Amino acid sequence: MKKVVLGLSGGVDSAVSAMLLQKDGYEVTGLYMDIGTPNGAQEAQAVADSINIPLLILDIREELEKNVCAPFVAAYLRGETPNPCIMCNPSVKFHALCAHGDKIGAEFVATGHYARAENGKLLKGMPSNDQSYMLCRVTREQLSRLILPLGGFEKTAVRHMAEEMGMDVADKPDSMEICFVPKGDYAAFIESRGDYPPAGNFVSESGEILGRHKGIHHYTIGQRRGLGIALGQRMFVSELRPGAGEVVLSEGDGLYVTELHAADVNWQQSAAAADFRCTVRVRHSKAETAATAMPEGTGVHIIFDEPVRAPTPGQSAVMYDGAVLLGGGYII
DSSP states (O other), X not given: OOEXXXXXXXXXXXXXXXXXXXXXXXXXXXEEEESOOTTHHHHHHHHHXXXXXXXEEEEOHHHHIIIIIHHHHHHHHTTOOOOXXXXXXXXXXXXXXXXXXXXXXXXXXXXXXXXXXXXXXXXXXXXXXXXXXXXXXXXXXXXXXXXOTTTTOOHHHHHHHHHHTTOGGGGOOOOOSOTTSGGGOHHXXXXXXXXXXXXXXXXXXXXXXXEEESOGGGOOTTOXXXXXXXXXXXXXXXXXXXXXXXXXXXXXXXXXXXXXXXXXXXXXXXXXXXXXXXXXXXXXXXXXXXXXXXXXXXEEEEEEEEEEEOOOTTSEEEEEETTEEEEEEEEO
């Protein structure tokens, strides 16, 4: 029987994934990656017991701190807006899955992500809940072992399957927060670590001081709400200047760009040697824009057919050929 190590969180997605893998004839071992979430390990164990699979509980806090938390904070101090899940997947989550697979002789690893893994390629999942963007930095070696049982389903169908299987987690709410950030307050998390940007000035594009802000780590490019300043007109964050401690506000015209550079591209398919056509996502959303991508060293220069709103330093520019994810790099 083929063996697979499944990332088992105790939620509905991983629980249904386990059942689907069993139905397909796999011998499933669960791996719960413990970061100290209250009751998290107990909930994962309850799911594992209910479907009769072994579960390893692995403390990953040290790896998470080194590979995700510290770089996450450092990026905000540089005025960037990082995506911690994209950072975590290859360096912590899939690294742990593959390492445990090696220990027990499991050729395959699996998660409950909504995307498809087929013949060494990562493809989009269903349009309503596609998560391929979040997997753009998964390595080719990891991808070669990956099974994604939920890639052909919408979330509503997965919950329905859980109900039919009699799973207690069928109605368990989705977690929409960053796993290591209490109550989703990333600014408070950064401040709790002791080194964070001080308050500074909101300024206009021409340099006029418009008011005071709480620190650049509270803001991101394109933000309108939550600025905490009354200006009498709609204003957006158009630039962060960490050196000067300034947050630049504008009426929004300057948020649209026709080109950008992405660094440190992770090519899931063969690294491009020449210019190529593709579609590009600049954030975790359904929006894609047709573009020409031009490889430059370890990065890529992207020119869009139509202007794109507020591509944000620290986020990822992810390139697709139809449904196939080609690669992704960090917007700089």
